[in-house]
Amino acid sequence: MTKENILTGEIPQSEAAQKSKKRANRRKYVYLTVKYAVAAILIVFFMFPYLFMINKSLMSAQELQAGNTHFFPQHFTVSNYTIVKDFWHNILNTLQVVLINGFFAPFTACFCAFPFARHNFKGKKFMFAFVMSTVLLPTAVLMIPQYFLYSQMKLIGKLSSQWIGAFWGGGALNIFLVIQFMRSIPKDVDNAARIDGANEYQIFFLIVFPLCFNVFLYMAIGMVMGLWMDFQGPLLYLGNAEDQYTVGLAFYYFYTSNSNVTANLQNKLMAMCVVMSLVPMALFLIFQKQMIGGIKIGGIKG
Known part of the structure; x- marks a missing residue:
């Protein structure tokens, strides 16, 4: 040493x-x-x-037509982004669809999950099994029946066909997700509220639903990101009602109807794609913590 x-x-x-x-x-x-x-x-x-x-x-049409393949634009131009103003009405239609679905689909899922998670009643297991069995039905199988249903309800060609489903429970998988989350909340909270005179609606709206904010936000963001550029639904149900088109469908018809000058629209197509990618990107950057780990957190901390 x-x-x-x-x-x-x-x-x-x-x-x-x-x-x-x-x-x-x-x-x-x-x-x-x-x-x-x-x-x-x-x-x-x-x-x-x-x-x-x-x-x-950021490239001009002349630069794209020149035939010289290059990654970076030789002459920057932002004029391509002015195409967004031509689809402003369609963007508002899309916002209406995603906002209604983004709130009411998770909310109705929470509302349907509440009795399954917090109460015991006759036929509960059968009803839960019936709800979960709908997961086995492929989406393609439901397209034609749902189209006829919407046709009977006079919803074809109307924007309401894109958000009416948000009031039907939010989907079996969302209901199942909320049930598992609600089960992590101690039932002593409900019992204490009942002793204080609260009814079931007050327990749901004032106690249980606020505690489900993490899973609600997770479902809402997933719903918004899934419907923001949805193409299949509007294509099936909006028909020829051009004033009801969402932005994805409207730009598709604009792009295909100008096939004779498609080469001149590539830069505008890319500009539109960049703009439409901003909303999902912003949602992910702002709420990535809740999306990745939010549903792992129980209803009660500590």
Whole structure:
């Protein structure tokens, strides 16, 4: 033991232990280098199509027609983004669809899940099994019956056909998700509220539903992102009612109806895609914590 070790009270390490520590540090640095290198490669790989789309949206039609393939625009122009104003009405239609579905579909799912999660009643297991059995029905099987149903309800060609389903329970999987979440909330909370004179509606709206905010937000964001650029639903049910078109359907018909000048519209198509990608991107960046880990949190903390 050296004089310095005696003064500091440190126990000297053996030469073998020091070498082992150095090897461990080298392995750690190599691991981190490889890890971040692979992450950087994956980021570039997945971001390339989006960056390509942005660069194309900043090119002029003459530059695209020149035939010289290049990644970055030689002359930046933002005039392509003026096409958005031609579809402003369709964007408002889309906002109406996603906002109604984004709130009422998760809300009705919570409302339907409440009796299953918080009460015992006759036929509960049968009703729950019946609800979950609807998951087995493929979407393609339901298209024709749902079209005839909407036709009988005079909803074909109306924007209401895109959000009327939000009031029908929000889907079996959403109901199941909320049931599992509500079961994590102690029933003592309900009993305490009943002792204070609260009825079932007050217990749901004032106690249980606020505690389900995480799962509600998770379902709402998923609903908005799924319907923001939905094409199949509007194509089936909106028919020829052009004033009811959502932005995805309206731009599709605009792009295909100008097939003779499609080459001149590629930059405008890319500009429109960039604009439409902003809403899902903003939702994910703002609520990524709730989307990734929100539903793992129980109704009661501590």
